Amino acid sequence: MPDVRLASPQGKWILLTTVLGSSMALLDSTVVNIALPRIGRDLDADLAALQWTVNAYMVTLAGLILLGGALGDRFGRRKVFVVGVVWFAVASLLCGIAPNAGVLIAARALQGVGGALLTPGSLALIQASFHPDDRGRAVGLWSGFGGIGAAVGPFVGGWLVDGPGWRWVFLLNVPLALMCVPVALRHVPESGGEGARGRFDVLGAVLGASALALLTYALIEAGGAGGGLVVAGTAVAGAVAAVAFVVVERRRSEPMMPPDIFASRQFTAVNLVTLCVYAALGGFFFLAALQLQVVVGYSALAAGTALLPTTALMLLLSARSGELADRIGPRLPLTVGPLLCAAGMLLMLRVGPGASYVADVLPALVVLGLGMVTLVAPLTATVLGSVDVARAGLASGINNAAARAAGLVAVAALPLLAGMGEEAYREPGAFDAAFGKAMAWCAGALVVGAVVAAAVVRRPPPGCKRPECLRHGGVTAPPLEGEPVRKRLD
Known part of the structure; x- marks a missing residue:
């Protein structure tokens, strides 16, 4: 049974690292929109590129978040959480130094992968670490600090964009990760990883993410000039991937998304x-x-x-x-x-x-x-x-x-x-x-x-x-x- 008490030094460190980790993803989802006009101006990007700056992150995050939770159960929640934080920070660094819109969009997709790894694990670590008598208060504090972060995120993002520049909206994640990872490795007990057997539903995750990406591409590019055949082909491919996802999930004994x-x-x-x-x-x-x-x-x-x-x-x-x-x-x-x-x-x-x-x-x-x-x-x-x-x-x-x-x-x-x-x-x-x-x-x-x-x-x-x-x-x-x-x- 989990036995860490909230008032103990270890309990405070666990709360700190989970708040830092979840805040990275939560802040990123609220502050990037504020930076879009400046990003477009500095990188000479059209509206489609700004849409992809948001959606490249969302495609991989939405498509892989269920798989991210299963990975934590299988290999250890702390391990997957730490990998997610490091992955997210490296992708954020790539976003911050991106020389053009194409690199920024690719880095945002990588950010979403990191978010899918760390987001499910943050709260699960609290549930798996704290004594039952302290768990409710720990989750309440985690939620409260996360809510404060979400509330001030647009303000912080605007200040960064008008001050040091839009790149710091992403670069801010690097020092947060440098604080989060050592604390997690030193103070957070490992949980999960016991007795899991079989293989993950990777095919389901890939098909789901591919369907989202292809249909999103078709919708965004349909608003541009030309490319009608490419848009139609992408839309058809997205629909095929979506149907294949449903078929695969129906046929698997324990799918990622049981119908x-x-x-x-x-x-x-x-x-x-x-x-x-x-x-x-x-x-x-x-x-x-x-x-x-x-x-x-x-x-x-x-x-x-x-x-x-x-x-x-x-x-x-x-x-x-x-x-x-x-x-x-x-x-x-x-x-x-x-x-x-x-x-x-x-x-x-x-x-x-x-x-x-x-x-x-x-x-x-x-x-x-x-x-x-x-x-x-x-x-x-x-x-x-x-x-x-x-x-x-x-x-x-x-x-x-x-x-x-x-x-x-x-x-x-x-x-x-x-x-x-x-x-x-x-x-x-x-x-x-x-x-x-x-x-x-x-x-x-x-x-x-x-x-x-x-x-x-x-x-x-x-x-x-x-x-x-x-x-x-x-x-x-x-x-x-x-x-x-x-x-x-x-």
Whole structure:
């Protein structure tokens, strides 16, 4: 039984290293959007390159995060966590010194691999290390510090972009890793790795990631000039990879994503809501950072600071929202939450040239933040309550991967749907017009999510009271469940 006490020196070191490791990935998911206009200007990159700067990371992270959890179970969670931190830091260094957009995009894809290794292990290490009497408080502290990091991330990113330069958004991860790795090796006990047999579902992971990458490429390149045959061929290849993924997962005895988990109508419905919600949020945070800088004329620091209310509200109010949802059930919060988010995005239509922060930007972000507060905790609780306890880690991993996949598809598709050209982010008038159309699409996706929740979601057993569910500051995906992820071997 784990016996490390939180008050002990070892307990404090374990908490520190897991917070540092998870903060690397969490910060990266929130600060890069702020740097995009400066990256595009310095590297002479078009809109497609900026989309890939975000999506190259998301493709590998979403495609491999389930495999990353299984690797930790098989070979040791500390070992895989440390490898992930080192991998992430090296990839961040490559991002920071990238001479052109192509190198930056490739390095971002490598970053996603590192994120898939370290993200599942961070919370699992706490669960596997601390004495049961201290585990809840340790997870609460981990969640709280992570939420603070997510809240201040855009501010820090804006300060770096306007100060030392956008490259430091990535280079900042290197000293964090240099602090994290020695502490992990010295103070964190190893866990996992006992009794695992068989091979990993590598084929499933490769097919899933390939389908995401190919379909994302087709969506992004469809908005450019020419390449119609290549786009069509890539889209067909992506669809074939997606079908092959489903076939492989159905035929394997213990696949990475067991199809039978979707036999739960509740689980399937909540994942549909997740797809709608996080597609809208992913698209919003990608485009809002550009809108505030390109159209409104904010500096990177001002744009990052402007976005603080959303994550701050989540950090401050998620626990109360989760407690309320546990009393009244998830159906109403999962219906009202997306509708509030949709209203916030429609309020962003007022944010154009000469917009006032207090009168125009802040109301939209507060309404959006209240919508996120309303839905995130009950969404996570409903996912965990819709499957057997033994499959909670798997269910949470699937839900987290679905959210990230939805976000990357939205970043790829929204500029196409809104009619943004390759140089749109350099033309304030054209970008403003397209931004309005994109917000309408995002609001529509959220309304669909609300309708699904109202029609299908029902009250599960008593909800998730775990601190990682209730104190959550991330905006790109719901929190991962902290229990060790079930081995997914074939």
